[in-house]
Amino acid sequence: MITFTLTDRDGKTHAIKTTPDGTLMEAIRDYGLTDEFALCGGHCSCATCHVIIDEAFLPRLSPVSRDEGGLLDGSDHRAAGSRLACQVPLDATLDLAHITVAPVD
Ligand code: FES
Secondary structure: OEEEEEEOOOOOEEEEEEOOOOEHHHHHHHHOOOOOOOOOOOOOOOOOOEEEEOHHHHHHOOOOOHHHHHHHHOOOOOOOOEEEHHHOEOOHHHOOOEEEEOOOO
16 A cells, blocks of 8 residues: 545645555546546546646656646646656556646646
8 A cells, every 4th residue: 555645726635545556547546536626538649637746756657748748838737747647557666756736627
């Protein structure tokens, strides 16, 4: 099991304990955050799964792909820790991370 902290778009913080499997997007969606989140179902085409991950964790993650980067470039809320949660494998590298769901563009 891993645990990460998630701040939702209303500013509420949740401690999510989950099995390290699938993607970060799936873990957030399965936890119950579905309002205007992950609308394309993980096909890297909507950017509604935009999250901002603690910068300290970024070196542990796979690089941002061209498609992911292109979608993030279209966001007014892109930050140094921006990722599309559907493109981030959920594994032990995210244990104890703090993640914020980006506002809707
Ligand atoms: S779920 Fe649509 S881009 Fe990630």
